[in-house]
Amino acid sequence: MSNLSGSATGSACAVCGDQSSGKHYGVACCDGCSCFFKRSVRRGSSYACIALAGNCVVDKARRNWCPCCRFQRCLAVGMNAAAVQEERGPRNQQVTQYRHARRQTVQVPSAPSPTAHSQALHFQILAQILVTCLRQAKANEQFALLESCQQDAILQAVWSEIFVLRASHWSLDISAMIEGCGDEQLKRLIFEAQQLKADVLELNFMETLILCRKELAISAQYGIILGSHSNAALVSLARYTLQQSNYLRFGQLLLGLRQLCLRRFDCALSCMFRTVVRDILKTL
Structure with missing residues (x-):
């Protein structure tokens, strides 16, 4: 049995609001949500809400x-799990298995761990900070x-450096979020970046240097453009620090920026953050 019934191409996905590719399992939705639903039903996946709410x-x-x-x-929204099961076996047997899987799926621990709960909330807040950094x-x-496609390609390569730089100098105190996420490497990266104690202008100069490194250019044409802006940012940073009569500051900032760019962002949250980056860049 086909999972398509009727045509709803051009409408919005009833699940996430993305562009619908037609009716899947009785509901107009995108390919992503259709595949997710089919995979979840077939595997009898048991999920727990990351916020436990x-x-x-x-979206x-x-x-x-x-x-x-x-x-x-x-x-x-009415997606039909029985239609998924009918694609691969007798309906009665598969529906029975699905109903059992659904009962398992909707179960939420009666006494969730306070640590797991707080870590989920901290991740959500840090993810929102990451989205703000990308914007x-x-x-x-x-x-x-x-061009937008060039920007996205570069941001996917340097998002972690931008995030650590901005999060370490966030205007509000987010130390509890960093501490509560339970990731020791992320805490160390944030702590090291905080030692730069950069002001707003210095942060902007360093962000430009991260974004405009020539080796991240997709083509020779963009390499020239980015290289010129990178040089301009270096000159501006040098002038600014010298105007402050702090001759060592320029070297301190460049050394700190170099260390930041050399650090590998392999903390436990990095994979989840990459998903956020991939999804949010499609909407910015």
Whole structure:
């Protein structure tokens, strides 16, 4: 049995709001949500809400954040699990298996670990900070001259450096979020970046240097553009620090920036953050 019934191409996905590719399992939705629903039903996947509240936002940018809430959204809009099962076996047997899997899926621990709960909330807050960092980078005066596809390619390569630089100098105190995430490497990276104690202008100069490194250019044409802006940012940073009569500051900032760029972002949150980056760049 085909999972397509009727045509709804051109409408919005009932699950996440993305462009629908037609009717899948009785509901107009995108290919991503259709495949997610089919995979979840066939595997009898058991999900737990990352916030343990069951009310996470499911939209184009955040549909991959919480599989539990995404699956419940699929069911809420009327996606037919029986149609998935009919594609590969007798209906009665498969529906029985699905009902059992669904009962397992919707179960939420009656006494969730306070640590797990707080870590999930801290991740969500840090993810929102990451989204803000990406938006700020997109608004960088020099970087904005590039085409959107070029910007996205570069941001996917340097997002971790931008995040650590900005998060370590966040305008509000987010130390509890960093501490509560339970990731020792991320805490160390943030702590080391905090030692730069950069002001707003210095942060902007360093961000431009990260975004405009010539080796990140996709082509020779963009390499020339980025190289010129990188040199301009270096000159501006040198002038600014010398105007402050701090002759060692320029070297300190460059050394700190070099260390930041050499650090590998292999902390436990890095894979989840990469998903956020991939999804959010599609909407910026």
